[in-house]
Amino acid sequence: MKSFTPIPLLLLTLGSAALTVRDVQDGQMGTLMVLPPRQTDTGTKPIPDPAHPYIAPGPNDQRGPCPAMNTLANHGYVSRNGITTFEEIIIGAQEAFNFDQSLIAAMIAPNFLAHGNVFVNKISIGGVSEFVPPLPYNIDGPATLGIAKHGRVEGDASLSRSDAFIGDNRNFNQTIWNMNLEEIAQFADDGPDGPGTVVNLQTLIEIKRQNFESDQALNPQFDLPIRRYNAIFAAPAVAVAVFSNGTTNQLTKNILNSFIEHQTFPKNWFRAAAPVLPATAGAINAQIAAGLPQIFPGHNDANGVFVADPPAPVPFNTSVACASYWDQIANGTPGSLANTTGILKQNVDLLTGIMFSGSKCTESVAPAGPTYV
Numbered sequence: 124m125k126s127f128t129p130i131p132l133l134l135l136t137l138g139s140a141a142l143t144v145r146d147v148q149d150g151q152m153g154t155l156m157v158l159p160p161r162q163t164d165t166g167t168k169p170i171p172d173p174a175h176p177y178i179a180p181g182p183n184d185q186r187g188p189c190p191a192m193n194t195l196a197n198h199g200y201v202s203r204n205g206i207t208t209f210e211e212i213i214i215g216a217q218e219a220f221n222f223d224q225s226l227i228a229a230m231i232a233p234n235f236l237a238h239g240n241v242f243v244n245k246i247s248i249g250g251v252s253e254f255v256p257p258l259p260y261n262i263d264g265p266a267t268l269g270i271a272k273h274g275r276v277e278g279d280a281s282l283s284r285s286d287a288f289i290g291d292n293r294n295f296n297q298t299i300w301n302m303n304l305e306e307i308a309q310f311a312d313d314g315p316d317g318p319g320t321v322v323n324l325q326t327l328i329e330i331k332r333q334n335f336e337s338d339q340a341l342n343p344q345f346d347l348p349i350r351r352y353n354a355i356f357a358a359p360a361v362a363v364a365v366f367s368n369g370t371t372n373q374l375t376k377n378i379l380n381s382f383i384e385h386q387t388f389p390k391n392w393f394r395a396a397a398p399v400l401p402a403t404a405g406a407i408n409a410q411i412a413a414g415l416p417q418i419f420p421g422h423n424d425a426n427g428v429f430v431a432d433p434p435a436p437v438p439f440n441t442s443v444a445c446a447s448y449w450d451q452i453a454n455g456t457p458g459s460l461a462n463t464t465g466i467l468k469q470n471v472d473l474l475t476g477i478m479f480s481g482s483k484c485t486e487s488v489a490p491a492g493p494t495y496v
């Protein structure tokens with residue numbers, strides 16, 4: 124009889140069907156991530172439905188810097204305790220925001236690689252949780268830190284949170300939000316809710332200019348690597364694409380206040396009329412960035428002067444999308460994830476593959492960022 128080979132990859136392939144048996148690493152049981160199907164009901168409808176009422180989070184529920192994840196959790200579109208999975212986020216975001224699967228998967232992937240447990244398929248939408256163990260053998264430190272951890276994804280010049288160096292990077296900051304409301308009052312269009320209430324492109328540009336200028340001046344460690352440069356325009360772009368009222372296509376001050384300050388769906392709100400695709404959000408992202416040529420990938424130097432970063436290496440310097448992909452994986456994903464086996468490797472490959480296919484790069488890159496950060 125042949126002796127048993129102790130390879131940790133325990134996957135039997137039976138024709139096209141793969142039967143996962145068991146993959147235990149460091150006492151944890153791995154769970155294979157699988158892209159759920161696209162939803163078939165793709166039109167607008169009122170959200171939330173009666174099965175998803177707002178319930179304020181309890182003291183042990185995780186909440187963090189993403190107003191959309193907090194909203195999904197406050198309504199039970201993902202687990203109300205703030206500990207969720209790859210599949211649960213995709214299903215919840217398809218249902219509540221009419222996200223196309225490819226866009227929401229691309230938003231989840233860098234976060235899961237950065238601060239989730241990719242082996243057991245669990246992530247905290249806030250900070251450290253007893254329900255999300257460290258990666259097997261502590262290959263990225265003794266705890267899995269959650270999406271609020273500053274550095275790999277969470278960063279400076281946010282819409283509604285402080286820079287980590289200045290203050291609280293996790294919870295809503297009224298002072299910052301009031302500065303955005305002033306830009307809205309000045310630049311937004313008139314609409315059914317009154318004068319200066321319908322957010323347009325110029326309003327978003329002025330808000331991001333204001334966020335950048337204020338944090339660059341206040342934060343001696345202000346840092347905008349290219350992955351973050353891309354993200355500060357992606358956040359408002361995604362907000363326009365999915366927070367806008369699906370029946371009017373308008374993003375109003377009232378809607379923004381509801382999602383970002385109160386982390387709940389607005390009254391009488393309708394999700395988008397058609398699935399929101401990466402290209403839709405990408406086009407708005409590019410328009411906001413084009414309105415702000417004074418902002419570029421860079422960081423504050425020792426004298427508090429904002430200086431440009433060196434460009435991404437060849438062949439990753441061809442576009443912002445490709446350079447951001449390179450930066451996120453080479454610098455914002457723990458290098459220990461390049462050396463994995465079994466279900467852990469399969470999940471890492473799924474997530475890095477999702478990022479590569481959205482990147483417009485000609486070459487892929489392996490995780491190479493610092494660990495234990």
Ligand code: HEM
Nearest residue numbers: 188189191216230231234270277278281282283284358362
């Ligand atoms: C469900 C659809 C989503 C939408 C509409 C959305 C939207 C947003 C917006 C508008 C912000 C900006 C907040 C600010 O700058 O103050 C933000 C921040 C953030 N989101 Fe999401 N997001 C979504 C999904 C996700 C997912 C799936 C994750 C991770 C699992 C995530 C992680 C984050 C993080 C870490 C931040 C903080 C970034 C920062 O430092 O500003 N988001 N998101």
Ligand SMILES: *[C@@H]1O[C@H](CO)[C@@H](O)[C@H](O)[C@H]1NC(C)=O
Nearest residue numbers: 285289290291292296298299
């Ligand atoms: C809120 O933002 C203001 C302006 O940047 C800052 O001075 C203050 O410290 C922040 N508050 C918290 C709790 O982070």
Ligand SMILES: *[C@@H]1O[C@H](CO)[C@@H](O)[C@H](O)[C@H]1NC(C)=O
Nearest residue numbers: 368370371389390391392393
């Ligand atoms: C969305 O549009 C509908 C139809 O015009 C309107 O009745 C509803 O009040 C709007 N909702 C919000 C939150 O603006």
Ligand SMILES: *[C@@H]1O[C@H](CO)[C@@H](O)[C@H](O)[C@H]1NC(C)=O
Nearest residue numbers: 434435436437438440441442
């Ligand atoms: C990328 O960098 C190389 C080497 O510095 C340079 O020759 C090339 O023009 C750059 N490509 C772009 C699109 O900037």
Ligand SMILES: *[C@@H]1O[C@H](CO)[C@@H](O)[C@H](O)[C@H]1NC(C)=O
Nearest residue numbers: 260262458459461462463464
């Ligand atoms: C890969 O991981 C194994 C097991 O954890 C370890 O023994 C080995 O040194 C690692 N190799 C590299 C190149 O990090």
